[in-house]
Amino acid sequence: MPVPVWSVDPRTGKPREQVAVEATAAEVDAAVTAAAAALPALADRAARARLLRTAADLLDGAADRLVSTADAETALGAPRLTGELARTTFQLRFFADLVDEGAFLDVRIDHADPHAVPAPRPDLRRYKVPIGVVAVYSASNFPLAFSVPGGDTASALAAGCSVVVKAHPDHPATSELCAALLRRAAAEAGLPEAVVSLVHGFRAGTDLVAHPLVAAAGFTGSVAGGRALHDAAAARPRPIPFHGELGSLNPVVVTAAAAAERAEEIGTGLAASFTLGNGQFCTKPGLVLVPAGDAGDRLVAALAGAVAEAPAGVLLDVRMRERFLAGVRERAALPEVTAPVAPGPGGTDGAPLTVRPGFLTVPAARLAAEGPHDLLTEECFGPVTVVARYQDGPAGTAEVAAVLARLAGNLTATAHLSRAEAAGTGSAAELLARLTPLAGRVLVNGWPTGVAVAPAQHHGGPYPATTSTSTSVGATAVERWLRPVVHQDTPPALLPPELRDDNPSALPRRVDGAFEQAPARTAPPATSS
Known part of the structure; x- marks a missing residue:
């Protein structure tokens, strides 16, 4: 029998409305399978940037409804939530700019050198590719900036990963509204709506981290909940990275x-x-x-x-x-x-x-x-x-x-x-x-509350603050959802565009140890990852 998901007013403790039902194992499987099928479409970097900017525009356009819904579910107040929405849309555009620039791909080319010491060097070309489907676990205290449209989702989409979000039970109506806007943004950007999906329920969270097609997870929440999911991710037949923010005394x-x-x-x-x-x-x-x-x-x-x-x-x-x-x-x-x-x-x-x-x-x-x-x-x-x-x-x-x-x-x-x-x-x-x-x-001589979204930002720390050395805020947050691949002695005709000598993707890169700025583009960026 379906288990209802209720939106609750924290000011009174009374239910507001039923907004969804908890996802069954079959429904989690369907969401993850669809997300995996959508991955090839996200190889188009230009489409990813369009998705992120369109999502920001749609969220801004729905500001009144988003803020009122989030306030009804969290009691955080309109001024605080208005600022949080601005942060959320800023970071979506921030990652769109990152996608356009392409430096996060970390392209490195070392041409073959038969005279290298101590041994001849083959032709080596390295860059980073998306890790796959990412599971995102929403935070209770940031219903926008660290939840469905938040930094984990934005950075994963920027990396070329599709996302399945587990909604937080404290703000299910806000989560549904945000998910609908992100899926609409995907459609307007020419991408499958399944690049972003939403599931509800405690069991859905455990099913999600265990799904064989999920390649990594991002979490913000309690030490107990995060550690349980971290351990489940590590205990899989094929363990996956779990980037959890669990707690901090500061x-x-x-x-x-x-x-x-x-x-x-x-x-x-x-x-x-x-x-x-x-x-x-x-x-x-x-x-x-x-x-x-x-x-x-x-x-x-x-x-x-x-x-x-x-x-x-x-x-x-x-x-x-x-x-x-x-x-x-x-x-x-x-x-x-x-x-x-x-x-x-x-x-x-x-x-x-x-x-x-x-x-x-x-x-x-x-x-x-x-x-x-x-x-x-x-x-x-x-x-x-x-x-x-x-x-x-x-x-x-x-x-x-x-x-x-x-x-x-x-x-x-x-x-x-x-x-x-x-x-x-x-x-x-x-x-x-x-x-x-x-x-x-x-x-x-400052106070830690407030985390600026900026290229140099780091939001993480030694355990139990986080379960990895990565950040969930700032430009390098995208690195959580990427893995490096090296092509060795690959014929030029078979190389990905990002690794070709003529640099058709107009990417900044390091060639034979020397850094090269991105050349001026004469055509749209290449459509691979």
């Missing part, structure tokens, strides 16, 4: 000199960062090392004042709210943990499912050795952070080093430095050296 270290210089500014900035989006950003700063003493006290006072004024908010669903409340209760009950502003239920009659932001404090020494306080070094999803106070002088430096040494991998790590430290005085370089092994992005 530690922040405030030096004593920085606190003395701008305690109030740092305190209010921290409040804005960890309460942004009701604390539901994967880059939320969840552990902040702050000095003891007067400067640290002023920072904590400024933080308390700003957090006390922050409004209560609705989390993405009732289960997340329950986990948040249980998590803060358990943490607050630990010895020497205090709550200057207690996080907890909002509980007003008009909004019974809200939660109040707050923060906890603890002596940093409690985190420097194994014990029950290890819980404070685990992510708690929602509007809460932990402020760990370290001692003055060399003892405090040792405490900070001991705490950092015990942390798992993160997406980000941040240092707040004084002006003199930023100019290179003191031990700032040593601090950054301690933070670098912990994260994929190291910030100085």
Whole structure:
């Protein structure tokens, strides 16, 4: 019997409408099989670029409906979702430009050299080809930018891979709307609609990662869910890459000199960062090392004042709210943990499912050795952070080093430095050296919430932040869905256009070790991958 998929209002916990049914194993198989059959059409790079730009245009054109639907399912608010939609369409166009440029194919040609030392060299020509059908698992907290039309889907399509998306149960109506627009974009770009498909249901997610025609997967979500799928991908008869973003504490270290210089500014900035989006950003700063003493006290006072004024908010669903409340209760009950502003239920009659932001404090020494306080070094999803106070002088430096040494991998790590430290005085370089092994992005005098879509961006980090060394944001996100192939001594007439000496695809490339810019195009780009 079909299992209905309901759209639920997180503000009330009540169902809004039935929008779909959970996919059966046969329906997952049909979606993946159709996606595999659509792969040859995606070999046309010009069509891929058209698809991405058309999808962006269609999403922009449906902005009002998308934002209102997403807000009804997530309670994230129209301003936040309007910005997220702009980010989503920007990254679709960003990857279209990447496809046009073609540098991601990484073309390298080494002509034969019979006199090479230590042995004659054959003719070698290397480039990257699409890996195949990609499974994408949508995120709960970004119903647009990390879901059906998000970065995983955009980068996979840019690489020439078709996509089957497993919708997140928190926003099924938004997912259906986005999928319909992407499939319409495919048709308008002259491609099969099956280059993008959508399935619903927990079982569909496990069936998808196990399907023999799925070649790779991208995931954003919890450690438990992501690890289960990662292990299933590895246990297949033919294992596949699983690029999962699972969780992150995003530690922040405030030096004593920085606190003395701008305690109030740092305190209010921290409040804005960890309460942004009701604390539901994967880059939320969840552990902040702050000095003891007067400067640290002023920072904590400024933080308390700003957090006390922050409004209560609705989390993405009732289960997340329950986990948040249980998590803060358990943490607050630990010895020497205090709550200057207690996080907890909002509980007003008009909004019974809200939660109040707050923060906890603890002596940093409690985190420097194994014990029950290890819980404070685990992510708690929602509007809460932990402020760990370290001692003055060399003892405090040792405490900070001991705490950092015990942390798992993160997406980000941040240092707040004084002006003199930023100019290179003191031990700032040593601090950054301690933070670098912990994260994929190291910030100085900023806040990690917000991930710019840019060529140099990296959104990943050591496990459990991610299950691979790849990024899900930025130009190199496309590399997850490509694999290199070398042609050796292949006759010129049989070479792919990308690897021919006359470069009909007008690609940037490296020939015999020397980089060559792409020549000016006199014709449309070649239609192979």
